Amino acid sequence: LPLRRRYDTFANFRPVYLPKEIAHFSPLKPEIIGDGVDFIIIRELVGGLYFGKKETGVNDAGRRYVNESLEYDEDQIARIARVAFETAQKRKGVLHNIHKSNVLKSSVLWNEVMEEVGTDFPDVEIKHILVDAAATYLCLNPGQFDVMVMENMF
Template identity: 40%
Template sequence: MSAAPLSTTTVNRCRRRPVEGCEQADAILFGSVGGPKWENLPPDSQPERGALLPLRKHFKLFSNLRPAKLYQGLEAFCPLRADIAANGFDILCVRELTGGIYFGQPKGREGSGQHEKAFDTEVYHRFEIERIARIAFESARKRRRKVTSIDKANVLQTSILWREIVNEVAKAYPDVELAHMYIDNATMQLIKDPSQFDVLLCSNLFGRHSV
């Protein structure tokens, strides 16, 4: 199966009737969106904001499971160094999908000249962190029983709350090992030794670029 960006006509139709059309369906198969063709459109007319994000929010699609596995015999096709690829890897990234900086308010641009600025807001509620953390721990129980939670708790208030709540949820899963890692270090470790990871628990933004 291959994927191609949606056409402008399809995106505009999705913007007009994204919810009711999908509500009448038994399943939603959503292809990839975005690309250079739409980069110069107003932000709210781009396919990500016009179709993809509204559907995620409306249908409460808060959990994005992103597997990354190197199958035996395919090591030569892995972009990692040969000695690293030889160890293989089997990672599941559990990404929170309906909170965080993608949806936080306020966001926008204002001012002009040297005073022009743009801003986004990262917001996470307790319930959003709790439910995605449970998904990660339940997934780990079916795998190698290790969760690595990715954050930036040395800088961001949302990451401090994220880490606190993940620690609380972990108490209900004493059979699962929990580790915390800053996003910048995690990015390096994924290249240096991906075999050390089992389940990665990530916010919306950090999970977008983890695997």
């Protein structure tokens, strides 16, 4: 983590590629793999929980506790959004924004900034998906994904 912060390596690319010819090696059924799988996961690496404030202690009831803060500012989100949109623009033109906005205020801001940055990329379709649903869709229909972007917690 210190190297990430020092060199500001904020974007992590995780390509997922499985050609149809070797789909039989996958634990997923061949009909789910279809013509193969080819997508990229882009994670933000220098904000969020990894770099938020951390506190541990013992509360008044004598129980150990931990408190960690998840913090992003709009500039951090915008720069990873730009990387994701630019990547999607070079591929199939679909960007899946993975979030947890039903629970996390940080994800609400994340979604807002993604939409704002998206106006600079009218040729890229953005789809917002809750992280829980995304995990299910990865198993049921991984071929629908092209570029996925998310914070480092997911």
